[in-house]
Amino acid sequence: MSHDQNPAGGQSAPRHTGTRGRSELTGSLRAARLPRWSDLAVAAASVLLACLVGVAAGLDSKVQWGLIAALLFVFGGYALAARVEGRRQAKDRLVTSVVWVAFLAAFIPLASLVWETVKRGVKVLDPYFLTHSMVNISSMDEGGGIYHAIVGSVEQVGLATVMAAPVGLLTAVYLVEYGRGKLAKTVTFFVDVMTGIPSIVAGLFILSLMLLLKAEPFGFAGSLALAILMIPVVVRSTEEMLMLVPNELREASLALGVPKWRTILKVVLPTSIGGITTGVMLAIARIAGETAPVLLLVWGSSYINMDPFHGGQSSLPLYIYQQYATSGGYGASYDRAWAAALTLIAFVMVLNLAARALARWKAPKSSGR
Template identity: 75%
Template sequence: MSNVVMDKRPERPSSNLQGARLPKWTPWAVAVGSVGLGLGISAAAGLESSIQWALIASVLFVLVSYGLGVKVEGSRQAKDRFATSLVWVAFLLAVIPLASVVWETISRGVKVLDLYFLSHSMGVVADSEVGGGINHAIIGTLEQVGLATVMAVPVGVLTAVYLVEYGRGKLAQTVTFFVDVMTGIPSIVAGLFILAIMIELKLEPFGFAGSLALAILMMPVVVRSTEEMLKLVPNELREASLALGIPKWRTIIKVVLPTSIGGITTGVMLAVARIAGETAPVLLLVWGSAFINNNPFEGAQASLPLYIYQQYAQSAGNAAAYDRAWAAALVLIIIVMILNLGARGIARWKAPKTGR
């Protein structure tokens, strides 16, 4: 007779160890209900602002999500839902105003935005008249921001390399302190600093003076962003390169900088976006001009932020100037977006390739 071996493994418990869970569609239902209640409360209270009912709906969404979580899933899962709902509300509160600004700029800016507007200057066209364009302002912005970038990026990147790779002692602490101070300098102060030098040298307003002020504003942003990107490079890469007998300066150029080039480029583009919309230094140092000036080292020169300010200042009862201001704002946003996309493409192209 053959012996029959009985399987004595314990049976799996039939009870479900996982507690009750809310359906996946619950957040969407709560969101819709919160919006409806927010609108109802706003209508009943006579609130006309859309911001008010949106805030009411946000508070209701967070509280109802937490209450349902406590009742059905328990306090631990309810806290997770509470934190998640807070993150979603914060995200929407940040995105909705941004989307509103972009939509408002596009809807108002396309009224006069065409090839003629991009290829002509104000010239002999008065601010109260229909016509004119922003060609002179585009040239001024590209030249002024370009010159500021050429001056600020090398200084900022080299300063960050020194602080991360070599900086020790009081000198590094002093440099870090002044970088922090420069980060909080108002743009008008940078403009006044360059203006004081121009007065001493008896110089007339010109485009390069604005570039100097913009470079001062740009440098600390480049230093801080580059410094953080360099700190993210693993020390193992540096040590491996040094172990092969490669000098430190060559390790920085061939290993450290290529590894962090994507983050550095993004930081540079953030700095460019920071200075591209500055008006105060340009108003003090460049003054603006209705005519095309391709030479940033001589004579007054226009720029897009200054053009927007001047046109909006003349927009009272003047629809032509009002439309030109919005169109110029839309062009400025497009230029910054193109620069960001181009920088990201260059960063991906120059990023170190990993093996398959």
């Protein structure tokens, strides 16, 4: 009987290759890999080469240098990875490099804007600037402050939020939970149209009503225009958050005999409260920097006006515009404009932090054991 055959006449089981054979097979399947610091090395080499090319070509714009460095980083990393790791892994690194370049292209202008605002705004930003108005202060005089503009912004944005947030929330609930047929499609269409309305158009609409009523400029008129701009943002963001709530939660509540309105109030809204709050805060940030409706409907004022229903009011965006327009690019008004811009950024940042805190507080808690 042959050594390779079993007693039944068949072939015997294959022989074991041994430890050495397995290690050789594993080594043949293991592809070469670039070290972890290779991306940083490629980025540094790309920046260095871009600087050399920029100097040699006489390019004065740093943006051109950055574009050259980005192209060198993307294609240089791809070529290196294709040579060492293979084309498949090189494609993955190519996409990763493009994502990093896109991130830096968005982050660098934002960081530059914040840095420039902070550097110029801290020159006159102090307690006096925050607690005084521009009464009896001309455009070229030192001193003055933004207290009247802060009061106007808080009141106008607050009134707009009080009007727009409930309307937007209820509209989104209708579209997600009840909306069927032509009415829902019509509402969705007009929400989409309102999302792209320029702010000046909303201001002109309220201005036409003011002319019909023969009303004088006042702060609440600006709030009405801001509310028009805010409603579609609230509707869209709330609608997306409500659609993320699993249908199983709704079905479980309805199966227990809970009415639909109570299911929405006790199950759907608490589950999505974090996203809804964030959406409302994004809408507030959208309208907090609007200048055209306030300039058209409120006209501004150097005095502190606590009554938004009578007389003109100022606001932070309008204050920035007026101070910069009278500054000519230098002087006390120019510094006050940058300080007001820094205050507006801080105002929006505080609102976003408050929204995140509220979202965490109101988010449903898991009952872990």
